[in-house]
Amino acid sequence: MPTLAVYLPAFNEAETIGAVLDAIPAAIPGITTLKKIVVDDGSTDGTAEVARAHGAQVVRHARNRGTGRAFMSGVQAALDEGADVIVSMDADGQFASADIATLVAPIVKGDADVALCTRFGPGSQLTGRMPAVKRFGNWMLCRIISATAGQRFTDVSCGFRAFTSDAALHVDIHSDFEYIHESLLTWRRHGQRVVEVPLAVRAERAIGESRILTNVAAYTLRAAPVLIGAIRDYNPLTFFGSVALLAFVTSMAIGGGVFVHWLRTGETIPYTQFITVAVGGTLLAVMLGAVALLADLIARLKFQVEELLYNARRSRRG
Numbered sequence: 001m002p003t004l005a006v007y008l009p010a011f012n013e014a015e016t017i018g019a020v021l022d023a024i025p026a027a028i029p030g031i032t033t034l035k036k037i038v039v040d041d042g043s044t045d046g047t048a049e050v051a052r053a054h055g056a057q058v059v060r061h062a063r064n065r066g067t068g069r070a071f072m073s074g075v076q077a078a079l080d081e082g083a084d085v086i087v088s089m090d091a092d093g094q095f096a097s098a099d100i101a102t103l104v105a106p107i108v109k110g111d112a113d114v115a116l117c118t119r120f121g122p123g124s125q126l127t128g129r130m131p132a133v134k135r136f137g138n139w140m141l142c143r144i145i146s147a148t149a150g151q152r153f154t155d156v157s158c159g160f161r162a163f164t165s166d167a168a169l170h171v172d173i174h175s176d177f178e179y180i181h182e183s184l185l186t187w188r189r190h191g192q193r194v195v196e197v198p199l200a201v202r203a204e205r206a207i208g209e210s211r212i213l214t215n216v217a218a219y220t221l222r223a224a225p226v227l228i229g230a231i232r233d234y235n236p237l238t239f240f241g242s243v244a245l246l247a248f249v250t251s252m253a254i255g256g257g258v259f260v261h262w263l264r265t266g267e268t269i270p271y272t273q274f275i276t277v278a279v280g281g282t283l284l285a286v287m288l289g290a291v292a293l294l295a296d297l298i299a300r301l302k303f304q305v306e307e308l309l310y311n312a313r314r315s316r317r318g
């Protein structure tokens with residue numbers, strides 16, 4: 001008897017959250033029980049009261065703790081409610097609540113463990129104007145995450161996602177902020193089947209300003225370390241090894257050039273700087289190679305810890 005929990009992270013969304021909650025379809029094919037959960041993250045505009053009045057259970061953070069913590073709270077609340085499938089959706093009305101049925105369909109059918117709404121895929125309908133910088137950021141992230149995860153995505157940053165409770169048990173978010181890409185990489189690393197579902201999405205919220213992307217530079221500075229860490233841990237041998245290889249090949253090319261010149265002319269003096277660079281570059285390559293091996297070991301251990309945590313959570317759930 002599949003239970004679906006829809007959770008909405010909300011920070012000062014009193015004006016829109018009621019309509020978003022009301023529009024969630026009462027009957028979704030394959031779903032027998034529906035729960036609505038709102039994670040009110042220290043809102044000061046009465047979001048929690050509006051959410052309760054519109055039939056949602058509210059998890060309230062007394063102060064703003066950010067989207068990463070809200071994700072963990074939402075997932076925990078959904079699991080506590082016995083959810084088999086969890087949907088996350090924004091509270092600002094950019095996504096159509098009616099599309100939940102389409103989004104969860106591949107999971108209900110058993111074809112996927114994770115379904116991501118894509119705003120940029122073939123068949124997507126993005127209405128309104130998305131600022132060029134945001135669009136470029138989305139595109140860049142998509143290329144980076146697709147290359148890392150070994151699956152071609154058209155959108156990796158959309159907050160409208162569905163996943164099984166089993167997929168949820170794999171995820172541990174420690175950042176208070178960036179969770180969306182890290183959770184996706186975790187799912188891929190743990191063999192979850194991820195599909196994209198093209199849907200109609202509004203490029204801008206109806207009321208007010210984005211709560212997340214107020215300043216692109218500040219956002220990038222905050223998100224980059226978490227994201228780089230997640231990419232590094234996904235495949236440390238490639239991450240450090242490719243830089244090591246680049247340093248090694250460059251050094252060899254420079255060193256080889258000097259060596260050939262010395263063989264021909266017996267002269268090295270004008271090239272001492274090149275020799276220094278070649279030797280330094282080789283040392284750097286060796287060092288990075290060692291780092292790659294160590295990081296690979298740590299990533300393996302991290303993977304094993306994640307598996308242990310997953311198994312512990314699963315057996316606790318029974």
Ligand SMILES: Nc1nc2c(ncn2[C@@H]2O[C@H](COP(=O)(O)OP(=O)(O)O)[C@@H](O)[C@H]2O)c(=O)[nH]1
Nearest residue numbers: 009010011041066067070090091092210211212
């Ligand atoms: N829990 C929580 N939710 C937040 C926070 N900031 C934004 N949100 C919610 O996350 C969703 C997406 O935020 P939004 O501002 O629309 O981001 P954008 O669509 O990427 O511009 C909305 O439901 C927001 O209310 C936060 O600090 N905590």
Ligand SMILES: [Mg+2]
Nearest residue numbers: 090092094205
């Ligand atoms: Mg939004």
